[in-house]
Amino acid sequence: MKGLPTLIWLLVTTLSGVTSALDYERDIMPIFEKKCADCHSRASGESKGGLILDDPQHLLGRLGKNSLVVPGDWDASYLFITLYRPEGDEDAMPPKGKGERLTPEEVTLVQKWITEGAPILGERGAKGEMPEASETMEKEKGAMPEPPSPRSWTNREGKSIIATLLKVEGDVAVLRLANDTVHRYPIANLSEESRAALPK
Numbered sequence: 001m002k003g004l005p006t007l008i009w010l011l012v013t014t015l016s017g018v019t020s021a022l023d024y025e026r027d028i029m030p031i032f033e034k035k036c037a038d039c040h041s042r043a044s045g046e047s048k049g050g051l052i053l054d055d056p057q058h059l060l061g062r063l064g065k066n067s068l069v070v071p072g073d074w075d076a077s078y079l080f081i082t083l084y085r086p087e088g089d090e091d092a093m094p095p096k097g098k099g100e101r102l103t104p105e106e107v108t109l110v111q112k113w114i115t116e117g118a119p120i121l122g123e124r125g126a127k128g129e130m131p132e133a134s135e136t137m138e139k140e141k142g143a144m145p146e147p148p149s150p151r152s153w154t155n156r157e158g159k160s161i162i163a164t165l166l167k168v169e170g171d172v173a174v175l176r177l178a179n180d181t182v183h184r185y186p187i188a189n190l191s192e193e194s195r196a197a198l199p200k
């Protein structure tokens with residue numbers, strides 16, 4: 001009988017492992033079918049921007065093209081950016097007044113799916129990292145925080161760079177430049193204005 005508890009434990013962990021992994025067809029597509037179908041679906045015959053979301057094969061073919069979905073890299077994935085942008089923003093989806101926005105929980109689900117390597121039709125790309133809890137939507141339920149987009153940062157000598165703030169770690173700001181290099185910049189060296197732009 002000694003082996004039985006181990007077997008049960010193994011079964012439980014295996015099963016929970018399966019259910020916690022996200023899958024496009026099962027977990028993500030139903031959200032898009034509900035909220036994006038008017039303009040991006042086989043069902044409605046509309047493929048605005050050439051994008052069809054209820055056809056995994058089509059999406060798999062477009063993965064990575066024009067950074068639509070970059071597996072493992074949520075903040076480089078245009079699909080995610082469109083969902084994250086504030087309502088009414090030029091690049092926000094759905095367009096203002098033209099459909100129901102995703103809830104913060106649904107946006108986080110898409111973010112997790114991309115981070116897990118964007119598994120679709122049994123294919124999976126590189127895995128990445130989810131942001132710190134403070135950067136996710138879970139912090140302020142219902143409120144959309146600022147999108148992770150590039151902005152100008154100035155140091156105390158008045159030099160400016162364009163970069164995306166990935167996170168703040170203690171007294172260091174982790175910035176990603178347009179050429180994809182990541183820099184850890186001491187916050188004390190930033191101008192007062194740039195320091196004020198950091199999340200509190």
Ligand code: HEC
Pocket residue numbers: 032035036037038039040048049050051066068078079082083093094095098099101102
């Ligand atoms: C009322 C119509 C409408 C709805 C609803 C809508 N979209 Fe769009 N979408 C568009 C249009 C129009 C474009 C093309 C915009 C352009 O090319 O400038 C577009 C383009 C896009 C693109 C860029 C495609 C590319 O490769 O350039 C993405 C990503 C996108 N939509 C995602 C979504 C998602 C996700 C939803 C649901 C949450 C959604 N859209 C809902 C109209 C819509």
